[in-house]
Structures are given as structure tokens and as C-alpha cells.
Amino acid sequence: MSVLKPLLFMLSMAVAAAWAEDWPEPSWQLENTTIDWQPVDAYAFPERSSSERSGVRTDALLIIRDGRIIHERYAAPTTARTAHLTWSVSKSVLATLLGVAQGEGRFQLQDPVARFYPPMQAHSDIRLMDLLHWASGLDWQEDYEYAPLKSSVVAMLYTRGRNDMAGYTAARGAGEPAGQRFLYSSGDSNVLAAALRGMLEPGAYADYPWQALFTPLGIDSAVWERDGTGTYVGSSYLYLSARDLARIGLLMLREGRWRDRQLVPADWVTFNRTLFDKAEPVPGEANPGGHWWLNRPLPGSTAPWPDAPPETYAALGHWGQALYVLPAQNLVIVRYADDRDGRYNHNEFLKRVLAAVAREGQ
Structure with missing residues (x-):
């Protein structure tokens, strides 16, 4: 009985921790913090003249910690309800959708x-x-x-x-x-x-992204264009609100689990986050995993984003679209943008976010 009591206590604590997890159902909860976001916003939302056509332009910035929104800002006309073009972030969402299919035994x-x-x-x-x-x-x-x-x-x-x-x-x-x-x-x-x-079974393809992934996650903003054959443009043409893209990030952060359901196998998430090392390092650019981008260094090189933890990974798209996942910090970050030159720097942005969070309460 002396052994049983500690085991029961540990089990009850684990159950309590599971119940304490915050999930965006139906919407995200907000957390009031004392974090000073000014250094982050100054970088993400710099002042630009009406005639300036290049440089950093953020349309949406959303930061989630422990399943709750701790910072959110938009630049008109983008709002929390805007389904923004994700460009190549679509690729990583496609990989997540394929993870559901793999868990259903449809392929190896x-x-x-x-x-x-x-x-x-x-x-x-x-x-x-x-x-x-x-x-x-x-x-x-x-x-x-x-x-x-x-x-x-x-x-x-x-x-x-x-x-x-x-x-x-x-x-x-x-x-x-x-x-x-x-x-x-x-x-x-x-x-x-x-x-x-x-x-898939005949006729199942059109609804599959919703049936398998979007609807279980509570995503209701998704628009995914198809080509003339009816094939989803998995490379480029998925539109999601920032809050809905963050749901993909939270799913990945929590190892493919959504509440009490293992929606994507944990082994698949591990594959997504495993470095494919047959690549040439490019300074400042993340390295390939399984259709996601990693901060892991290639052999003989350094981490692409040295001020971010090495386990950081991301879905990235043209002109500055980004979904960052920082597991140790329980952070999910979405940035939508219209960057027209090379001034935006992932490492600088993540450095500022991490510094702001670390200074909380000081």
C-alpha cells in the first residue's frame, strides 16, 4: 500500500496537468502579462512612408504561450478574421495533413x-x-x-x-x-x-483536408486553391487566419495530440523535425526536415538562428510568412507579412521575442 499511494498521487497529478492544458476551443484564451512588447513591435511593425515599397511589413503577429495568446497585433486591412495567403507555409500544413493519412495506415x-x-x-x-x-x-x-x-x-x-x-x-x-x-x-x-x-477512397479527396485536419482542430477560415485537375496546390495556395495557423503550431508543439486524440502520430512529428543533412548550409536560412524547417545545424556548420534554441522549427513562406514553434518555451508564433527585400531577419525577430519573454516581471 505504501508503494500504491505514491503511484496514485502521481497519476492524479498527471490527470490534473492534462486537464489544466489550454486549448483554443472554440477560441483562444487571452493571458494578461507584464511583457514589454515594444522592442518586438518596433522590429515587426517599423514606420514606413506611404511611398516606400520595400522593407519589413508585418500584416499579423500572434504569439501563443502555453496555449494562450500573450500578444496579438494586426496592420490594416488584415484582422484576426482575415484568411491570409500563407505561400509556402502551405507545404508544412500539407505535411501535417499527410501525417493524419499516415496514421490512418494509408502509406509508408x-x-x-x-x-x-x-x-x-x-x-x-x-x-x-x-x-x-x-x-x-x-x-x-x-x-x-x-x-x-x-x-x-x-x-x-x-x-x-x-x-x-x-x-x-x-x-x-x-x-x-x-x-x-x-x-x-x-x-x-x-x-x-x-x-x-x-x-484515399474515390470522391474523398475534396473534403479530406477538412475532415482529417481542419475541422478536428476547429479551423474555420481555410481556403485551399486547386489546379485544373482538382489537385490542391500544396506548395503555395492555402489561406488561413493567423489564429487558425497557430492551431497547426499547437498541434505540432503537443506532439500531434489534440486534446484527448492523437490526431497525428508522434513518430510523424519526429520525422518532420528530423534534419535531412544532405544539404548545403546557407547562412541565416533554416535547414530542411520533413517538409518543415529546422534550426538544427548541418554537419560542420552552426545553427541558422543562433539566438534561438536549436530545437526551434518553423513553416516558412514567401515574403515573410512564418509559423515558429519553440518547444522548450511552449511558444507558437505566427507572422504574416509582405516583405519585399531581405531586411527581415528570423534570428533578430526570435531574439527579441525571447528577450521580451525572459524580462517578464522584471
């Missing part, structure tokens, strides 16, 4: 992509894992407005490939063997989105 990481998307038969060596690492080996140029004429992604999204984005990607030649080198490719992501259709 080692499966060839062609099993679920037959147009990839010419590339039978490419596995789902390779696409999730942006390592398909397909010939690809991810150039944007700065070099559009030879850009594979511009052609896919706006010209030759826009009616069938996965098909356009599948028709690319092989540049090198699959799985051997990271090469960032929005095409890889759109092939994944097409492969998801092949994992």
Missing part, C-alpha cells in the same frame, strides 16, 4: 510515389520520403520574380503547368538520383498533394 514513407500517382512511373525510384525532403532529384529551378524566365515554379504556377501542376513536375527530367541531395522544389510538394488523392 518508403512507398514509391508512383504507387499513388501513376504519372510518376517514369521516376519509379522516387519515394514519398524523398519528396518530403525536397530531394526528388527532378530537374528544377525554384526562382521567383528575380529570375522568372527559367523558373520552374513560375511556369508551374502561372504558365505551362498551371492547369496540372503535379503533371508538369512529373514530366521533368531527372537531374540526379532520388534522395541524394536537398533541392527546394514546390513541384515536389504538388506531387505529394496529387499522391494524397491516390491514397
Whole structure:
């Protein structure tokens, strides 16, 4: 009985801790703090003249700690209800959706992509894992407005490939063997989105993002565009409010669990956060995981964001869209933006947030 009592006490404490968790159902709770956010806001929302067309421009900033909002600010016309274009943050949400499918037994990481998307038969060596690492080996140029004429992604999204984005990607030649080198490719992501259709029962694809992920999380702002074949543009065209994107972050922070349901397998979250080290380090840029971005250093290099904890990871998108997850601090941060140059710095922003939180109560 002397052994049983401590065990019962520990069990009751664990149950109490579980009940004490804050979840955004139906909405986020607010926490009053004494944190001075001025240094963070000064960086995220700098004053700009009406004629200034470049520089840092934040549309939304949302900071969640322990499941509660501790800071929230918007710049007109964006509001808490605005479904903002997430650009390539869409890729990480797609990976989370695929995590639900993997937990349902619909595929394994080692499966060839062609099993679920037959147009990839010419590339039978490419596995789902390779696409999730942006390592398909397909010939690809991810150039944007700065070099559009030879850009594979511009052609896919706006010209030759826009009616069938996965098909356009599948028709690319092989540049090198699959799985051997990271090469960032929005095409890889759109092939994944097409492969998801092949994992599902006929007619289930259109509703699946909502049935599997958005509705269980309480997300009601989602708009996800599809190409001419009906395939979700998993690379780029998901719109979410900042508060709804934060729900994805909280799901990841809590190892794929949503209240009492293991929505995404914990092993899948671990895969998302595991470094794919067949990449070249780029100063200041996060390193690839499983369709998420990591602050883990590549061999022989330093952490991309040295003032943030190494376990920090993120979903990142064009022109400054970001969902940061800082596990040790129980922080989830969403930033929507329209940055038109390279002045915004992830490390500087995270450094200021961490410093502000650390000074609380001083």
C-alpha cells in the first residue's frame, strides 16, 4: 500500500496537468502579462512612408504561450478574421495533413510515389520520403520574380503547368538520383498533394483536408486553391487566419495530440523535425526536415538562428510568412507579412521575442 499511494498521487497529478492544458476551443484564451512588447513591435511593425515599397511589413503577429495568446497585433486591412495567403507555409500544413493519412495506415514513407500517382512511373525510384525532403532529384529551378524566365515554379504556377501542376513536375527530367541531395522544389510538394488523392477512397479527396485536419482542430477560415485537375496546390495556395495557423503550431508543439486524440502520430512529428543533412548550409536560412524547417545545424556548420534554441522549427513562406514553434518555451508564433527585400531577419525577430519573454516581471 505504501508503494500504491505514491503511484496514485502521481497519476492524479498527471490527470490534473492534462486537464489544466489550454486549448483554443472554440477560441483562444487571452493571458494578461507584464511583457514589454515594444522592442518586438518596433522590429515587426517599423514606420514606413506611404511611398516606400520595400522593407519589413508585418500584416499579423500572434504569439501563443502555453496555449494562450500573450500578444496579438494586426496592420490594416488584415484582422484576426482575415484568411491570409500563407505561400509556402502551405507545404508544412500539407505535411501535417499527410501525417493524419499516415496514421490512418494509408502509406509508408518508403512507398514509391508512383504507387499513388501513376504519372510518376517514369521516376519509379522516387519515394514519398524523398519528396518530403525536397530531394526528388527532378530537374528544377525554384526562382521567383528575380529570375522568372527559367523558373520552374513560375511556369508551374502561372504558365505551362498551371492547369496540372503535379503533371508538369512529373514530366521533368531527372537531374540526379532520388534522395541524394536537398533541392527546394514546390513541384515536389504538388506531387505529394496529387499522391494524397491516390491514397484515399474515390470522391474523398475534396473534403479530406477538412475532415482529417481542419475541422478536428476547429479551423474555420481555410481556403485551399486547386489546379485544373482538382489537385490542391500544396506548395503555395492555402489561406488561413493567423489564429487558425497557430492551431497547426499547437498541434505540432503537443506532439500531434489534440486534446484527448492523437490526431497525428508522434513518430510523424519526429520525422518532420528530423534534419535531412544532405544539404548545403546557407547562412541565416533554416535547414530542411520533413517538409518543415529546422534550426538544427548541418554537419560542420552552426545553427541558422543562433539566438534561438536549436530545437526551434518553423513553416516558412514567401515574403515573410512564418509559423515558429519553440518547444522548450511552449511558444507558437505566427507572422504574416509582405516583405519585399531581405531586411527581415528570423534570428533578430526570435531574439527579441525571447528577450521580451525572459524580462517578464522584471
